[in-house]
Amino acid sequence: AQSVTQLGSHVSVSEGALVLLRCNYSSSVPPYLFWYVQYPNQGLQLLLKYTTGATLVKGINGFEAEFKKSETSFHLTKPSAHMSDAAEYFCAVRLSGGYQKVTFGTGTKLQVIP
Amino acid sequence: SQTIHQWPATLVQPVGSPLSLECTVEGTSNPNLYWYRQAAGRGLQLLFYSVGIGQISSEVPQNLSASRPQDRQFILSSKKLLLSDSGFYLCAWSLMGATYEQYFGPGTRLTVT
Numbered sequence: 223a224q225s226v227t228q229l230g231s232h233v234s235v236s237e238g239a240l241v242l243l244r245c246n247y248s249s250s251v252p253p254y255l256f257w258y259v260q261y262p263n264q265g266l267q268l269l270l271k272y273t274t275g276a277t278l279v280k281g282i283n284g285f286e287a288e289f290k291k292s293e294t295s296f297h298l299t300k301p302s303a304h305m306s307d308a309a310e311y312f313c314a315v316r317l318s319g320g321y322q323k324v325t326f327g328t329g330t331k332l333q334v335i336p
Numbered sequence: 337s338q339t340i341h342q343w344p345a346t347l348v349q350p351v352g353s354p355l356s357l358e359c360t361v362e363g364t365s366n367p368n369l370y371w372y373r374q375a376a377g378r379g380l381q382l383l384f385y386s387v388g389i390g391q392i393s394s395e396v397p398q399n400l401s402a403s404r405p406q407d408r409q410f411i412l413s414s415k416k417l418l419l420s421d422s423g424f425y426l427c428a429w430s431l432m433g434a435t436y437e438q439y440f441g442p443g444t445r446l447t448v449t
Contacts (some may be wrong), residue, residue, distance in 0.1 A: 256437055265426055265440035266380075312380065323395075324438060328379035 224249045224315045228327035236335050241285075241300040243330050245313030248294065255296040256314040256324070257287055266312060272296065283307070308334045338363035342427050342441040350449055355400075355414040357444050359427030362408065367429040369410040370438060371402055374424040386410060387432070422448045 229244040254273050258266040270281025277289040287298045313327040339362045371383040382395045384402035392402050403411045428438040
């Protein structure tokens, strides 16, 4: 079984400040990890994913995340927040080995203060 | 390129009425298909997923059902809606294989009154 914990249901940052959204996972086998973004009343859009290889992955809109196996973490960062980054962010995990289901975290709403 | 459609975009239904939400995918073949419900402050709850025509796996026992009559069509139904069925329903697809990410439709906002 797998699970995902997102620390902080709401995060506020000033425009231009560092964005750090935390995600920890639990998985019995090597996981595949994803970050999605959701704007109000819209579907989810993939920001980035980790499957194998390089542990630092870069995504769209200047976001990146680092897979740390020893810490079972996959935190999302962006050096400088923009007003357009205000949205809800979801971390997700999928087990390797052909398993088809994805488990999502409960989401973190990011507020960007001008 | 692939696209995913959901309709209707919004729906207001009385308690006890039936429900039918439709999802179609274009530009790919034999996708995995998923139905999620998103309730306020509760993240995404996987309701059903399908790996092929007529193959439906249910994750949560409830008064909802799903069907996949065609390769790229996924339908969510209910015979009698409950107040607790209100929420934002999202359809998603992915290619076969665990490494592939899911792509989401625009969603249907359902309000049961």
